[in-house]
Amino acid sequence: QKEVEQNSGPLSVPEGAIASLNCTYSDRGSQSFFWYRQYSGKSPELIMSIYSNGDKEDGRFTAQLNKASQYVSLLIRDSQPSDSATYLCAVNKNQAGTALIFGKGTTLSVSS
Amino acid sequence: DTAVSQTPKYLVTQMGNDKSIKCEQNLGHDTMYWYKQDSKKFLKIMFSYNNKELIINETVPNRFSPKSPDKAHLNLHINSLELGDSAVYFCASSQMTGEYYGYTFGSGTRLTVV
Numbered sequence: 721q722k723e724v725e726q727n728s729g730p731l732s733v734p735e736g737a738i739a740s741l742n743c744t745y746s747d748r749g750s751q752s753f754f755w756y757r758q759y760s761g762k763s764p765e766l767i768m769s770i771y772s773n774g775d776k777e778d779g780r781f782t783a784q785l786n787k788a789s790q791y792v793s794l795l796i797r798d799s800q801p802s803d804s805a806t807y808l809c810a811v812n813k814n815q816a817g818t819a820l821i822f823g824k825g826t827t828l829s830v831s832s
Numbered sequence: 833d834t835a836v837s838q839t840p841k842y843l844v845t846q847m848g849n850d851k852s853i854k855c856e857q858n859l860g861h862d863t864m865y866w867y868k869q870d871s872k873k874f875l876k877i878m879f880s881y882n883n884k885e886l887i888i889n890e891t892v893p894n895r896f897s898p899k900s901p902d903k904a905h906l907n908l909h910i911n912s913l914e915l916g917d918s919a920v921y922f923c924a925s926s927q928m929t930g931e932y933y934g935y936t937f938g939s940g941t942r943l944t945v946v
Contacts, residue, residue: 754934763922763937764875806873813877818863818926819888820935822875 723747724811726823735832739796743809743823746790753785754820755794756808764808768794799830835859838923838938845913846946852909853941855923862927863887864906865935866898869920881906910943918945 725744733739741755752771756764770776770783770792782795792811796803806827810820836857845851857864865888866878879898880888886898895911906923923938 758873763940764935765937766934769934808875813888818882819865819877819880821877822867824872824874 723821724809724823726807726809726826728824729827730829731826732829732831733799735799735801735830737799737830739799739803739828739830741794741796741807741809741826741828743792743794743811744790745792745809745811745821747811747813747821748787748790750811750813752812753783753792754810755781755783755792756810756822758806758808758825760805796828799828801830801832804828804830833858834939835936836923836925836938838921838941840941841939842942842944844944844946847913847915849913850909850911851913851943852907853921853923853943855906855908855938857904857923857925857936857938859925859927859936861925861936862903863925864900864903865924865926866906866908867922867924869922869940871919875922879906879908913943913945915945918943 755768758764768783770785776783780797784793806825808825809823813819863882865880869875878892881900884900897909900906920940922940924935926935
């Protein structure tokens, strides 16, 4: 079983819509969860982190975590063309570790 | 000031050559990493150093050798380069501050082996 799984996409949404990105992970000991955004030819940049079950909101972004289901999601409200990028889900490697395991990413395309 | 800087940004070299990539961070972080991103954009951890000590060494050919002279620097040396080594290599750093320890990535080094 892959450690962190994401649908590769592309996920296409119209401008102004809600984009929903999903991620599952295999290590039940993982405690820290991150969403990174990567534009083509650029390095990943952190957009959200979440550590507890439930929702965490930051501007147009909401991260959701369900540890029982080993599921993390990212919602982007009022999607903009500038949100078009690859979104990487990352999970810490083990309970005590800081190393992150990344999913293969979901490509989001927002059309104007 | 660039927080995590890598040099060079681009590297084109022939098979069989030896090359190095350098990474420096000025964030005062205690942990540094090397990741490889292949043509399918999969970002895979290679090495992790904490205060100059090797913490993680994933299944990486021993042609790859990291070196950390101090906690602000983590270099990657690659011997006998192969076509399959072509990828983007990212350096990153992090710090445990409470429960938050998101990475800061460098801008990447695009290595092309011909």
